[in-house]
Amino acid sequence: MRNTIEWMVGGQQGEGVDSTGELFAKTLVRYGYSVSTYKQFMSRIKGGHTNYKIKATDERNYYSGDGIDILLCLDKETLTNHEDVLNANAVVIQEGKETKVETENTPEGKPFTVFTVPLKKIAKDLGNPMAKNMIALGISASLVKLPIDILHSFIEEIFAKKGEEVISSNKQAVLKGFELTNEHISNQINELKTPSEKDHLFISGNEATAFGSLMAGCRFLSAYPITPASEIMEWLSQELPKVGGTVMQVEDEIAGICFAVGASYSGVRAMTSTSGPGLSLKTEALGMAGISEVPIVIVNSQRGGPSTGLPTKHEQSDIQHMIYGTHGEIPRIVLSPATIEDAFYMAAESFNLAEVYQCPVLVALDLGLSMNKMTVPSFDTKRVKINRGKLLTQEEVKEFDETHFKRYRLTDDGISPRPLPGMEHGVHTTSSNEHDESGYISEDPENRINMMKKRLEKVRHAMVQEPFKVSGDMDTSDILFVGMGSTYGMIQESIKQLNEEGVVNASHIHLQQLYPLPIDELDPLLQGKRIVTVENNYNGQLLQLLKQYAPIHDRASSITQYDGNPFTVKSIVKQVKELISWQH
Amino acid sequence: MATLKDLRGDQPTWCPGCGHFSIMAGIQKSIIQLGYEPHDFAIISGIGCSGKVSEYVRTNGFHTIHGRSVPVAQGVKMGNPDLKVIASGGDGDGYGIGLGHFVHAARRNIDMSYIVMDNNIYGLTKGQTSPRSEHGFVTKTTKGGNKEYPVDPVSTSIANGATFVAQAFAGDIKQMTEIIEKAIEHKGFSHVNIYSPCVTFNKINTYEFYKERLTKFDEPFDTREEALSAVRAHDGLVTGILYNEKRDDYQEKLGIDFDMQSCVSGDMDEELFHKFKKQFQ
Numbered sequence: 001m002r003n004t005i006e007w008m009v010g011g012q013q014g015e016g017v018d019s020t021g022e023l024f025a026k027t028l029v030r031y032g033y034s035v036s037t038y039k040q041f042m043s044r045i046k047g048g049h050t051n052y053k054i055k056a057t058d059e060r061n062y063y064s065g066d067g068i069d070i071l072l073c074l075d076k077e078t079l080t081n082h083e084d085v086l087n088a089n090a091v092v093i094q095e096g097k098e099t100k101v102e103t104e105n106t107p108e109g110k111p112f113t114v115f116t117v118p119l120k121k122i123a124k125d126l127g128n129p130m131a132k133n134m135i136a137l138g139i140s141a142s143l144v145k146l147p148i149d150i151l152h153s154f155i156e157e158i159f160a161k162k163g164e165e166v167i168s169s170n171k172q173a174v175l176k177g178f179e180l181t182n183e184h185i186s187n188q189i190n191e192l193k194t195p196s197e198k199d200h201l202f203i204s205g206n207e208a209t210a211f212g213s214l215m216a217g218c219r220f221l222s223a224y225p226i227t228p229a230s231e232i233m234e235w236l237s238q239e240l241p242k243v244g245g246t247v248m249q250v251e252d253e254i255a256g257i258c259f260a261v262g263a264s265y266s267g268v269r270a271m272t273s274t275s276g277p278g279l280s281l282k283t284e285a286l287g288m289a290g291i292s293e294v295p296i297v298i299v300n301s302q303r304g305g306p307s308t309g310l311p312t313k314h315e316q317s318d319i320q321h322m323i324y325g326t327h328g329e330i331p332r333i334v335l336s337p338a339t340i341e342d343a344f345y346m347a348a349e350s351f352n353l354a355e356v357y358q359c360p361v362l363v364a365l366d367l368g369l370s371m372n373k374m375t376v377p378s379f380d381t382k383r384v385k386i387n388r389g390k391l392l393t394q395e396e397v398k399e400f401d402e403t404h405f406k407r408y409r410l411t412d413d414g415i416s417p418r419p420l421p422g423m424e425h426g427v428h429t430t431s432s433n434e435h436d437e438s439g440y441i442s443e444d445p446e447n448r449i450n451m452m453k454k455r456l457e458k459v460r461h462a463m464v465q466e467p468f469k470v471s472g473d474m475d476t477s478d479i480l481f482v483g484m485g486s487t488y489g490m491i492q493e494s495i496k497q498l499n500e501e502g503v504v505n506a507s508h509i510h511l512q513q514l515y516p517l518p519i520d521e522l523d524p525l526l527q528g529k530r531i532v533t534v535e536n537n538y539n540g541q542l543l544q545l546l547k548q549y550a551p552i553h554d555r556a557s558s559i560t561q562y563d564g565n566p567f568t569v570k571s572i573v574k575q576v577k578e579l580i581s582w583q584h
Numbered sequence: 585m586a587t588l589k590d591l592r593g594d595q596p597t598w599c600p601g602c603g604h605f606s607i608m609a610g611i612q613k614s615i616i617q618l619g620y621e622p623h624d625f626a627i628i629s630g631i632g633c634s635g636k637v638s639e640y641v642r643t644n645g646f647h648t649i650h651g652r653s654v655p656v657a658q659g660v661k662m663g664n665p666d667l668k669v670i671a672s673g674g675d676g677d678g679y680g681i682g683l684g685h686f687v688h689a690a691r692r693n694i695d696m697s698y699i700v701m702d703n704n705i706y707g708l709t710k711g712q713t714s715p716r717s718e719h720g721f722v723t724k725t726t727k728g729g730n731k732e733y734p735v736d737p738v739s740t741s742i743a744n745g746a747t748f749v750a751q752a753f754a755g756d757i758k759q760m761t762e763i764i765e766k767a768i769e770h771k772g773f774s775h776v777n778i779y780s781p782c783v784t785f786n787k788i789n790t791y792e793f794y795k796e797r798l799t800k801f802d803e804p805f806d807t808r809e810e811a812l813s814a815v816r817a818h819d820g821l822v823t824g825i826l827y828n829e830k831r832d833d834y835q836e837k838l839g840i841d842f843d844m845q846s847c848v849s850g851d852m853d854e855e856l857f858h859k860f861k862k863q864f865q
Contacts, residue, residue, distance in 0.1 A: 201864035215857055217847030220662060239860060244843025248662065251688040255655040258648070258685075262628070262659020265646055266667065268844040270659070288649045348852070378861065381852040388849045404593070404642065421626045421644035421660070422667050429593070429639055431647040440594040440639050441647075 003058040003193045005033075005144050006065045008082060009136075011074025014046035020072070020133045021052025023158075024140060025373065027150050028056040029202040032195035034375040036489065038064040038368065038566065043227070043312045049077045058195040062339060062489025064372070066568045070143055072136050086112045091143055091185065093136050095119050101184050115139065115185060122176055128169035138177015145191035148178055199378040205343045205369035205486075206231035208376070209299055210239075212347030213271055217386055218297070219245030220270040222259035224252055224278060227311055228367040229301040232273040253281035261285060261294050265430060267391070267420040269351050271297035276305045276318050283326040286360055288432040290330025293408070293416070293455065295354035295389075299347070301365040302485075304564050313564030314367040316485050317537035319545065322362045323515045329452070331359040331459040334515035338469055338488040341376045342512060343369065348384040349464050356389035357459050358415055364514065366536070368486030368566045383465070390417045397426040404428065406437040410450060414458030459516060467518040470525065471495075472507025479506045480529040484514065484542060487567055491534050494572040503577060511542070519549040531556040532579065534572060538562045586621050588612055593642035603754030603780030603791075604634055604701050610757060611641055611670065611699070614764040620668060628657035630673030630682060633708045634701040634780075637672050651682030658694045663844055665835055668768060669696040675716040676706050679735040683715070686737075689773055690746035695833040697767045697774045700737065701754075703782035704789045711785035721788065739815050741775040742808050742827050748774035749811070750825040753798055754781065755791045763825060772833045797821045804828040 007024060011017045018039065028035050033056040042048040055065035067087040073079050073094040086092070088110040096116030105111055117139070123132040134155075141151055155170045203211070210232045213221075219240060223233045237247035245268075250256055256272045263270035274282065279300045289296045302318045304310025322334045333353050337343040343365065350361040397405070397419045405428040409416040419426030429439030434451060436442040469488070472480075472495060483491045488510050495506045509525060511517075531552050533543040540558035547553055559575045561567050591612040598604050615625060625643035629635040630653035638645030644667075648656045657671035678686055678700045689698065705723065706712040712725040716737070720729040741749045748770040752760035760778060767774035779798075781791050801824035805811035811827040835842070 201861065203864045207864070211860060214860065215852045219844040219847070220659075222659065241838075241840045243856065244841055244846075246662070246838060246840055246842075250655065251684055254652065255685055255688070258652045258655035259659035259662065261648075262646075262656040262661075263663035263844070264659075265656070266626070266660045266663030268663040269847055270663065284649055285652065288652075292646070292648075379857070381854050381857045385851055386847060386849050388847065420664075422623060422664055424621075424623050427622045427642060427644055429645045429647070431639070431645075432649050433647055438594075439645070441636070 002144070002191070005056045005069055005192060006067050006087065007054045007056070007070045007072070007140060008051055008068050009072040009074065010049060010051035010078030010082065012046070013042060013044060013048045013050045015074050016133050017050050017052055017074060020137060021054065023154060024137055025054050026154060026202060027141060027146060028054065029200065029375055030150050031146055031192075032198065033058060033192070034060045034200075035202065036061050036064040036374045037372045039371055041312050049075065049081065051078065058193050062374070063493055063569070066570050070140050072140060074133070083107065086110060089113070091115055093117065093139055099180065099184065113185070117180060123173060126169050126172050126176070128166065128173070131170050131173035134170050134173035135177045135180070138174035139181050140177075141174070142178040142181035143185065148174060200375045201378050202373055202375050203340060204231065204371060204373045205337070205340050205365050206301065206371065207235050208340045208343040209347040209363065209365065210235040212344035213297070213351065214239060214243065215381065216269065216348035216351040216384065218269040218271055218351055219243065220260065220263040220268045221272065222248040222250050222263070222270075223256045223273045224250060226275045226278050228303055228370045229273045229275050229299065231371070232299060253278035254285060257282040257285040257296070257298065261289050261296055264296050265294050265421065269355075271299065273299040273301070275301050275303050276321070277308065279318060279321060279325065287326035287328055287330055289360040290326065290332060291328070291434070291455070292430050292432050293358040294430065295358055296360045297350045297354050297363065298360060299363045299365060301367065301370040303367050310564045314486070314566050315536050315562060315564065316366050317541065317562070318364065319484075319514060319537070319541035322364055323545070329456060331357065331455045332515065333357065333359065333361045333459055333462050334364060334513070335361065335464060336364040336484045336512055336514050337369070338485065338510040338512055339376070340369065340374050341379060342466070344379050345384055346464060346512065352384070352387040352389075353462055353464070355391060356387055356415070357462050358389065358418065359459055364485065366485040390415055392417050392419050392426070394423050397423045401425065404438055407439045408435060408437045408451065408454070410437060410454060414454040462516060463518060464513050467511070467513035467521060469510040469512065470508070473505070474507055474525055477505045477507035478530060479504045479532060480526065481506060481508045481532050481534055482511065482542060482546065483508070483534045484511045487534055487536070490567045490569055490572060493569045494576070497569060497573055498576060504580065514545065517545065517549050523550060526550050526552055529555070532576070533558040534567065535559075536561055536566070585619060586616050588616065590622055591615060591642050593645070594639040596640045597636070598633055599784050601783040602633070603703065603778070603782070604637070606754040606757050606760065607699065607701050607778050607780055608637055608640055610761040610764045611637070613761050614768055615643070618765055618768060625668045625670065626660050627670045627672060628653045628660060629671070630677035632674040632677050632706070634672060634674040635677065651677050651680070652685070653677065654682060654685040654689045654698060657696055658689060658692070661694050661696050662835070665695070665842060670699060670768070671696060672699045672701070674707075675700060675702040675704060675737075676714045679737055680715040683735065687740060687744050690741045690744040690775065693745065693747055693772045693831065693834050695771050695773070695835065697770070697776065699764065699767070699776045699778065701780040702737070702777050703780045703786055704734075705782050705786045707782045707785055718788070736815070736820055737777045738775070738820070738826055739812055742811050742815070746775050746827070747772035747829045747831050748825070749827045750774070750776045751823050752776060752778045753794050753823050754778055755794060756823065759800070759823060766825060770828070772831060794821070798823050800824055801826065
């Protein structure tokens with residue numbers, strides 16, 4: 001019995017590719033499988049080839065996979081574009097005049113079955129032309145012997161409001177798919193092994209980030225729609241009002257951060273979410289949050305840049321922008337969750353860090369992590385405790401007994417007790433100008449030095465719970481891969497393959513805190529090894545970052561991809577082999 | 585009850601005779617006369633000479649960045665609806681770099697006041713043309729005279745749905761203070777444009793210039809159309825409350841039972857977690 005299935009649906013945008021893919025993924029999830037997905041799409045509403053890729057395994061997986069066992073083609077391009085990645089004995093389902101089964105070979109000579117079915121005609125005969133994708137889903141499910149009940153129960157949920165007739169015709173369509181498989185296909189794809197029941201969530205990085213923020217007490221998000229970050233604001237706009245909060249879609253990206261800074265100043269845990277172009281617009285206000293020491297969380301879901309760039313494609317090219325962006329020097333923390341569950345925990349932690357250190361915290365996502373759903377173990381609410389730092393209560397403010405509260409009081413740790421506007425005895429001034437302890441403008445050189453040191457030193461030792469993930473044998477490995485964001489699963493699988501083939505003895509660090517870089521903790525792990533960063537940008541920004549802090553210049557290089565697509569295991573393995581042969 | 589002394593913050597550095605002194609005094613007097621305390625208010629200012637008002641008036645203050653006082657101020661009000669919020673800045677700040685925010689604030693109608701100190705020039709950068717400078721105005725950056733025509737601020741806010749629009753003159757403190765008081769008490773977005781002569785760099789739009797030309801209206805117009813016509817008929821040189829409408833503000837319209845400030849240090853809410861988790865299963 002199989003424990004892996006790789007499935008893809010492809011078609012023209014607007015043809016139901018997304019909903020078909022999502023439904024099959026959910027079916028596999030409900031059956032108990034661990035599912036990873038990847039959606040390819042274009043910057044238009046209708047038309048253009050798009051696809052939804054799924055990999056399901058009985059154990060946790062982090063990558064939607066290189067190959068395809070079942071390919072559902074809703075257009076001609078689907079087979080042409082993906083024929084070369086079909087696994088041996090794959091089944092291709094396509095629309096055609098009459099039902100027939102043929103065997104063909106991939107360019108590499110792997111045999112695959114083409115199952116042609118008049119989906120449209122059958123659906124029409126069932127009295128519901130819309131149900132053609134359901135027939136194909138029935139075929140897909142029956143090829144791996146999934147119980148029909150799961151699909152049927154989904155149909156009842158999805159079409160609950162559409163009435164009994166629609167439910168019945170869709171159920172019949174699925175059943176028809178099962179019958180067609182039984183009639184025409186003989187065990188091409190084996191039955192899936194039944195996985196054990198687990199407490200799983202099927203969730204995207206954007207949703208996990210939004211959920212983690214809400215759980216951490218965030219009650220206000222102001223933002224401007226932008227791919228691939230919009231789902232954060234969409235999810236919170238649905239859920240925040242249920243807990244007394246709200247989302248505001250404001251006039252532009254600058255307002256997005258300014259509203260959030262204002263709300264945070266007034267005492268609310270507040271955030272904004274964006275992508276590269278928006279972050280560019282927000283950088284002046286980012287500096288304001290830095291110098292005025294207002295806590296703020298900024299989620300940046302990276303996409304293909306620069307400028308408008310590749311708006312619906314994956315990239316990790318804002319690393320330097322997030323660490324260095326804005327004029328002057330400000331305190332900041334830059335986090336980069338590796339997985340969807342880390343997105344939940346780190347979103348929650350980012351609000352703690354923002355308030356504890358009274359500074360902006362940037363959470364770096366990328367399109368791959370943001371928009372794709374995965375099965376993850378349910379989150380542990382005990383892992384991150386809410387910590388509001390030096391925020392004062394009304395009673396505590398009174399004890400200071402000051403006419404004008406010193407908002408920027410110099411303290412040993414550089415962090416000043418923080419009253420809120422509206423508190424009696426707490427009247428204070430917050431400022432984007434250089435200021436003295438009272439918040440009033442000051443251009444005095446000595447004050448300037450004190451304030452710069454206060455702000456820039458206070459975050460020096462800021463650290464999340466898991467600043468990086470380590471795997472592999474650190475003592476014996478001779479090559480260390482370093483990555484960030486959604487490349488986690490691909491790097492893991494590539495290393496497994498490379499180690500098994502005996503090409504290298506590799507280990508892996510996936511960075512989750514980019515700034516301040518936890519160099520004291522990283523340094524011993526970087527010693528003596530060949531360092532290879534794996535990153536989706538041209539200049540090797542992660543490599544540049546490491547080089548800035550660690551003496552690795554003579555033994556470090558990067559594997560990059562910046563064509564808009566995520567890495568595949570195949571492409572990483574190939575580049576590693578080239579790198580090694582070039583060295584010898 | 586608060587006194588003027590309670591509302592004095594940092595020592596002002598404006599030029600002697602600057603209209604901004606009167607506007608600052610108008611804000612202070614309004615707060616006192618309406619019976620508020622300094623901690624009830626947050627003054628959010630932009631950049632320019634006018635931006636310093638958040639330090640000079642002793643309430644909670646946030647001196648933000650150029651053109652962004654209005655979005656920050658709206659965020660403050662969203663976060664704490666009990667605060668009285670005033671955004672303030674100059675004509676360059678509000679009608680140049682920040683114009684977009686102004687139009688959207690007008691149509692959004694969050695309960696706050698926006699007081700603009702309009703001196704028709706960039707003063708702090710020492711005398712360049714502003715979006716409010718008149719056609720032909722000669723400055724360091726328009727040696728041959730300004731080829732553009734000025735933004736019409738009150739018509740903009742009236743046309744874009746502001747529920748309280750007024751114009752005042754720093755040379756008439758009594759009327760200005762009455763207007764500011766009413767703007768503060770107005771539920772919704774109130775826009776007050778105040779002619780505030782720059783005695784150092786603007787030799788055209790002086791106190792005398794305004795005294796000779798301004799037409800005072802004692803009552804608001806009944807409709808936006810009438811208000812717009814009056815502004816146009818007088819080439820913008822009017823004072824008084826031009827338009828005033830009662831309407832639910834943005835937060836009332838949302839109809840949310842706001843509970844944004846209750847987050848405390850400690851464990852996450854387990855019950856809440858399970859409630860939201862279901863949709864992902």
